[in-house]
Amino acid sequence: MSxxxxxxxxxxxLHRELGGKMVPFAGYSMPVQYPAGILAEHLATRxxxxxxxxxxxxxxxxxxxxAAEALERLTPADVKILKPGRQKYGLLTTEAGGVLDDFMVANLxxxxxxxxxxxxxxxxxxAIEAALPAGVTLHRMPDRALLAFQGPAAVPSLATLAPAVAALPFMGxxxxxxxxxPVLVSRSGYTGEDGVEISVAADRAEDLARTLLALPGASIAGLGARDSLRLEAGLCLYGNDIDETTSPVEAGLTWTVGKRRRTEWNxxxxxxxxxxxxxxxxxxxxxxxxxxxxxxxxHTAIAVGGETVGEVTSGTFGPSLNGPCAMGYVAREHAADGTALELMVRGKAIPARVAATPFIPHRYAR
Known part of the structure; x- marks a missing residue:
């Protein structure tokens, strides 16, 4: 707290004009929902x-x-293999093998x-600045805003204004x-749906947002829907599902460790x-x-036969699932799909089972 x-x-x-319910999040005042509500915003994205x-x-x-070689001093991702016009997801790791953060990196x-x-x-x-060699510099961009336009209609409707966006492949x-x-567009997002993230100059962000909201069928959504969407998609939230105590292997993110990096271990x-x-x-x-x-x-305790074997890290009611879903960590011997669990909610054991993620299939552009 600060x-x-x-x-x-x-x-x-614009959030206030549209009736956004503002809450503290990561040091910012952010909209958790609008008058339509989280359920409606979630389903509108789907x-x-x-x-x-x-x-x-x-x-x-x-x-x-x-620059790519310098960044590899801090991540197990293979950054040097990234071609111009391509982006990937990666992890910054600590010396103890925990996750300092997860991030997206694009080769421009x-x-x-x-x-x-x-x-x-x-x-x-x-951390990045401390690892940079002479000749490589880090430039923060506080004068940029970032908008995510997500859902199956996002790219088709956006393409009426910017036809080239439709040709972008996933992670392009x-x-x-x-x-x-002028914008920088990536075909990515954190909802499990097709869509884009758009970096734009801060002083043009509201104009861009109003332009996107004027597209047929477009609506606005807050952090509540973004969280339920990413959880149904089985995607980690830093500070909940991954942090400095969790390793990429525990988190099931071993695919972020590049093949070449597994021969170098540096x-x-x-x-x-x-x-x-x-x-x-x-x-x-x-x-x-x-x-x-x-x-x-x-933080709900996870038990098997009355013995605590782990803890829930994220949990919600999934609007698309029409039921609750969660993620958490359990002792390895209890991690197989279908394993019966007990979730200790308000002193009562709720039956549950281990299930494969994503709970709702991803619909990225392929």
Missing amino acids: DSPLLETPLAP QGATLFDVSHMGQVELRGEG GDRLFLVLNASRKDVDCA VAAAEIAGI FPGAERIREELDNGPKRLRVGILPEGRQPARA
């Missing part, structure tokens, strides 16, 4: 196109010869563009213009990660489906 006043994104006046303000995220560039040809979590951007930037990145506004935490890859971790992140309608929230 006594510092909450920051606002460039879209704060069925059409919704606009999310994610301008609280950190946007930075790494510039200079050897003459520089790398990174998107960092709002709550970790200052920590990340300090390109400069474009939308209604005369990234932070390599010793722990290599040992867990070889011998298995003591615990694993799993999907969980409780019986009935009662959600199990974060």
Whole structure:
């Protein structure tokens, strides 16, 4: 907690105009929902196109010869293999093998563009700057906003304004213009649906947002729907499902450790990660489906036969599932799909089972 006043994104006046319910999040005042409500906003994303303000995220560039090699000092991701116009998801790791943060990195040809979590951007930037060699520099971009336009109708409707966007493959990145506004567009997002994230100058963000909301079938959504969507999609939230105590192996994110990096082992935490890859971790992140309608929230104890074997890290009622879903960590011997669990909610054991994620299939562009 901090006594510092909450920051606002460039879209704060628009959120208030549209009736956004503002709450503190990662040091910012952010809309958790609008009058339609989280359920409606969630389902609108699955069925059409919704606009999310994610301008609280950190946007930075790494510039200079050897930027990719420099970033690899902090991540097990293979950054050097990334071709111009392509983006990937990766993890920054600690010397103890935990996750400092998760991030997106794009190769823009003459520089790398990174998107960092709002709550970790200052920590990340300090760590990156400390590892940079001469000639490679980090540039923060506080003058940029970031909008996510998500759902099966997002790209088709956006293509009426910027036809080139429709040609972007999943995880493709390109400069474009939308209604005369210069932007950087990536075909990505954190909802499990097709869509884009759009980096735009802060002073053009409201114009862009109004342009997108004027598209047929488009609506606005808040952090509540974004959270239920990403959980149904089985995607991790930093600070809940991954943090400095969890390793990429425990989190089921071993696919972020590049093939070449598994021969070099020259990234932070390599010793722990290599040992867990070889011998298995003591615990694993799993999907969980409780019986009935009662959600199990974060920090709910997970038991088997009355013995605590883990803890829920994220849990909610899934609007698309029409039932509760959760993720958490359990001892490895209880991590197989179908394993019976008990979730201790308000002193009562709720039956549940381990289930494969995503709970709702991803619908990314392929």
